[in-house]
Amino acid sequence: MRITVSTIARFHSFDLAAQLQARGHLAAVFTGYPRRKLLDTGVDPALIRSFPWVQTPYMALLRYGLLPSRAEREMAHLAHRTLDGHVARTLPDCDLVSVLSGAGVATGKAARRRGIAYVCDRGSAHIRTQDRLLAEEFDRVGLPWRGIDPRVIERELEEYDLADRITVPSGAVRDSFVAQGVAPGKLAVVPYGVDLGLFRRVAPRAPEFRILFVGGLSVRKGLHDLFAAVRLAGIPGARLVLAGGGLPETARLLAAAGVPFDWLGSLSWSDLVREFSAAAAFVLPSIEDGFGLVVSQAMACGCPVIVSRNVGAADLVQEGVTGFVVPIRSPEVIADRLVRLHRDTDLWAGLSAAAVGRVRHIGGWRDYGDRSCAVFRETIEAPGHRLPGPAGGAERCGAE
Structure with missing residues (x-):
């Protein structure tokens, strides 16, 4: 089989492309990134179609x-629409x-006219x-919320309807689609992999109790709840480390932190591996x-994790065995888990060892490639490339 991949940037799509290439299945990978930024992906430059x-x-x-x-909103819309048309x-x-959601309406329609199967690859919850x-x-x-651009919502809903299959990375994302009326048979859960050669413990845990957060410093990632949890935990000498870029709301969140x-x-990547190795706990209390990916990366480095139920990688976490899964908006529960990890060194050591074993059992990007190929072949x-069921209750369902 021959597979084409399309993505507005890079994301996990180039991991998928590399796996398809290794199996002789990659026809091309389209991207809005410049080719020079993709030389480290392992994908043959001759197969990269940069726009x-x-x-x-x-x-x-x-x-x-x-x-x-x-x-910003207008240019983002234009970038997705022009890549899709190209x-x-x-x-x-x-x-x-297989098209990363947001840039697949024209592509999906062109594919259907030519008898090519179309997969919408959605990495987040239903729009x-x-x-x-x-x-x-x-x-x-x-804080003020402008809302997702209505044009983005409309485009995504049309993609869900057009698609023969929708690939999602987790049970949480699948459940959000089912709750919106998408037939379970149209959805395929394909968890992302982790580079087990890169992500591994490279240093002993730091002497202080280091709490690590990695991701965009945002409301979406629940940074405000992490600050509240650290305040409530009150662990003497604890150090909170944040790694990631800022967003428009970051300054206001940091100003209200209330903790150092x-x-x-x-x-x-190398610095991130060192931070995972040094941390006593990795916390990701995302709202959505x-x-x-940082969860499996932390686990591969032997760092116990505390994640919200709305983090898709919670699928990897065995409660009290490889980490902890907590409700969203629950800083008091996060604080309790941090205190337990601080007080019980045997618990910490057990979670650390089990986290490594769990990630290695789930597998790396090769396993992700195997699962993706199985879904694509099916x-x-x-x-007719059409699996049963509506794609979210929209009146466009199944229409051409």
Whole structure:
């Protein structure tokens, strides 16, 4: 079988492309990234179809804070729409195209006209669920929420309807789709992998009780609940370490922290591995998080994890064995788990060893590739490439 992959940037899509290439299945991978930024992916440059004309300047302007809010939304919309149109016009001969959600309407329609199966690859909760959760949380912390661009919601819903299959990384994401009326048979859970060669313990745990957070410093990631949990835990000498980039709300969240912290910014892979190895606990209390690759990365380094139920990688966590799963918006529960880890060194050692074993059992990116190929083959072989069921209760279901 021949598979084409399309993604607005990089994400896990290039891990998928590399796995398909290793099996001789990759026809091409389209991206809004410039080719020079993709030389370390392991994908043959001849198979990379870069369309950087909107997405790359958009990312550069965003990085340097040169895009006002309204322009940011317009340029993001344009980047997805133009990449989608480019892929639709130049889609190579293949059996299936897998498109990261948000840039697949034109591609999906072009694929169906040519008898090519279309998979919508969604890494987060159903777009309506995601918008609702974030609206509730911004209101909870007293910050304004503009809402997800209605054009993005409309585009995503159309992609769900067009798709022969929707791949999602976790049970949490699958459940959000089912709650919105998507037939379970249309969904395929394919958990992301982890680089087990890179992510491993490289240093002993730090002498102080170090609490680590990795991700965007945002409301979505539950940073405010982490601050509250650290305050409630009151562990003497504890050190809170934050790694990740800032978002528009970051300054206000940090100003209200109420606890000391070290913000390291974005880290290299090697520095991130060292931080995971040194940490006593990794905490990700996200309000909505389709998977959270950093969870499996932390576990591979032997760092016990505390994650919310809305983090997709909670599927990997065996409660009280490899880490802890807590309700969203529950800083008091996070505080309790931190105190337990601080007081009980035997518990910490047991969780650390079990976390490594759990991730190695689940497997790395090769296992992700195997699961993806199985889903793709099943989709290609399905009669008419159409699996049963609506894609979210929209009136467009099944229409051409």
